[in-house]
Amino acid sequence: MNGGNPAPDSGRPGKITAPLNILLIEDNTIDAEMVGRLLGRQRLGIKGSQPTNVIHVGYFQQGLEVLSQNKNIDIVILDLHLPDGEGRGLVQRLNEQHSDVPVVVMTGLDVDESMGVELVRQGAEDYVSKDAITENSLQRSIRYAIERRSLGNQLKQQSEILKENNRELESFAYIASHDLRAPLINIKGFASELKHAIDDLTPLLKKYSDKMQPGERASVTGLLSKNIPQALGFIQSSADKMNTLISALLQYSRLGKRKLAYEKIDANELVRRCIETIQHQIRSSGARVIAEPLPEIIADRLSIEQVFSNLLDNSIKYLDPRRAGEIRIAAMEDKKGTIFSVTDNGVGIAEDDAQKVFEIFRRGAVSAPGEGIGLANTRAIVRRHDGDVWFESVHGKGSTFFFNIPFELPPDKDLNNDE
């Protein structure tokens, strides 16, 4: 990671007095002169505060060399028809090797919109047509390109930092869970040892109880049969509870680690299986679960199974015992992807709880069994798919949880078609 590399600050209009270093890669001398003239005649930046310094080369390779040697280049103006290289690939090559320097493409061809969009996608900040070039348009292009790239670089750095933080958080949860468990095992184990000790002690004391004063006998009996076992009971059950929480924390921390395997999934089939898995729970709740026709999606199967299981589980847990439960699973599509919804007619979510719903270890005011990680997990999973999860709820009437899965795969993912 190149986190220490500052964004080119000379691109900030109005602040800078250092000259703007422009690398012009253009083999046609007439065109090069024109650009030099346009840039030299009028100073860039706000109210002519910034002098410019144009370095001109005629070959792509020379351009790369200049960039490697001169770290002060603020922007590249690139012709796409060079003796040693042609076309959009040049932009990509520049970006691969010098991602922090913005590129403005200059071309003799009439650049149509689709070509322009394509260039930007390849990594160009902007494009200008030689035919239509003016002092103002060129200046503006350059200034905006530098500013955009500077913001982009900051964003990239921040997202790197964010990723790093996430990694740290995951390993923190993992280590903490293991290290927290070790002392817990002692608490649980030795509480159980004390229980055994009492079991051994009780008959002994009974044997000698006739030697005690009646008051002492009552006190000792009370301690051994009631107070101490009760205390140990609390210690044991708290240790068990703590152990469950640690397991949950571990499970949560593992979410980010597993590699996702994207594949085409028939959501009908997947939801049907999820329902089958919790059939027992559904039956004992007396609820009716209705799945509307659902589309195909591209996602990680295990993840989506978990999401549906969590949402269904949640709906069942928070049904209202005063009316017949009904849970409905549906889907719709918008421009970006598929939006699934799980609707119930349960107790709903109180406004006070709304903010905490997706936080780990938070549970509704209505007590329900569970570790309080279902929805935190759900959110983590959906976000790994570049989607999000949200809900609408009327307290006392029910809730609908939504999550969306984009049509497009996250940029660094492949579709595993090995089925």
Next chain:
Amino acid sequence: MTNEKRNENQAVTILLVEDDPGHAELVKLNLKRGGIDNELIHFENGQKVLEFLAQHKSDKKYLVILDINMPGINGLQVLNKLKSNDTTRNIPIIILTTATEQREADYCYELGCNVFITKPVDYETFCEAIHELGAFLKIAKISGSKKSDRTEQNQYVVYY
């Protein structure tokens, strides 16, 4: 448990590798409660058990109870070393760990551990596992080796 069974397992010395003194004590107490009173030697890290086994290449039968998460040489490394060495390869190994990841269990079995048990331990299962491994050792021993005549009770030697 019957005296006969006790004697069968008597020949086996248990090597407990555990850095947490509380965990070690709990294992000892529960083994005793489960009727397993074999000689037990406690090592507080992986290095020490490897040194011990390097020096004791006798015909003595060992059973290793191994924690994974330890400072220095961890349990996985110990397991790997023992299983890749001809003289220690056949020592049965019980992994006893706080790790609950299936991946870790799979890895341990792949390396050749006999039983993988997670903490907090269900000591009934644990003692059964030891009895089984002990019985297994006894059968493996039939060809020509002699029965140990050791009869002392619970001899715990602790190496710190």
